[in-house]
Amino acid sequence: MNGGPTGFNNASVTRAFVIACALFTIFFGIRGRPSKLGLSYQDIFKKLQLWKLIVSVFAFSSTPELMFGLYLLYYFRVFERQIGSNKYSVFIMFSVIVSSLFEILALSVFKDPALNLLTSGPYGLIFSSFVPFYFDIPISTRFRVFGIRFTDKSFIYLAGLQLLLSSWKRSILPGICGILAGSLYRVNFLHIRKMKFPEFISSFYTRLSSPATGSSSTAAPSRNILGNAPSYVGRQVEGNYPSSIGDPAPIEPPEDSIATLVSMGFDRNSAREALVRARNDVNAATNILLETQSH
DSSP states (O other), X not given: OOOSSSSSTTOHHHHHHHHHHHHHHHHHHHTTOGGGGSOOHIIIIIXXXXXXXXXXXXXXXXXXXXXXXXHHHHXXXXXXXXXXXXXXXXXXXXXXXXXXXXXXXXXXXXXXXXXOOXXXXXXXXXXXXXXXXXXXXXXXXXXXXXXXXXETTXXXXXXXXXXXXXXXXXXXXXXXXXXXXXXXXXXXXXXXXXXXXXXHHHHHHHHHHHHHHOOSOOSOOOOOOTTOOOOOTTOOOXXXXXXXXXXXXXXXXXXXXXXXXXXXXXXXXXXXXXXXXXXXXXXXXXXXXXXXXXX
């Protein structure tokens, strides 16, 4: 299992978020203040340092947390490719806001002015992403190491566990708040999965990504796979698309294109057949597979 093609192709929002996290962490690390960005009851309710609610979303408090956090953010770009940059931006906004509200609620419950309770970093978004990762990303490989069973998803879970326990209770609580936020998104709380930002916002991110992609294909189709991912296994690819009969012999689809469709939950054989029919256009192949599923 992988996140599809390497790099940030069709994942411009993820790229912007990863860069922002790296820059914020480096900036406050140089100033010697990364450990002071964690939220506490005194910061929010006594000193009214509300700016920390924003800064703490982007800046990690240590280098190990930065490494594991950026790795997970980079991997979870697969969700932006599945639902499109616009809806993924909504997912980020919802995860960050809702998890922050849960964190503030936790601070008001503990009410310990001397306790720097929560660590900083985008824990809300990262652990919110583990909800669709658990339910919607299929297992494609199983193996054993010294008699212990693993899957291709195990390493992502281990990286998440490392990040969750990195600062003990200071990081566990933000992680739990993120999982709660992801669960609310999955059950379509307040019909959040139907929301979209205005088109000029999504086109802005598209313009940002176009120099790096070097491709004429647009962002991945907006399909709400987060929270609603059928298995697709064993489906025959069909639909109102041009047949390859009478055309020159089809070119074998690239492995990274097949991997992209498999990471969305489609069967490998169906993904390959769809790519052949779509002349190796990933977006068109995705539409073929989705139309097949709807029949």
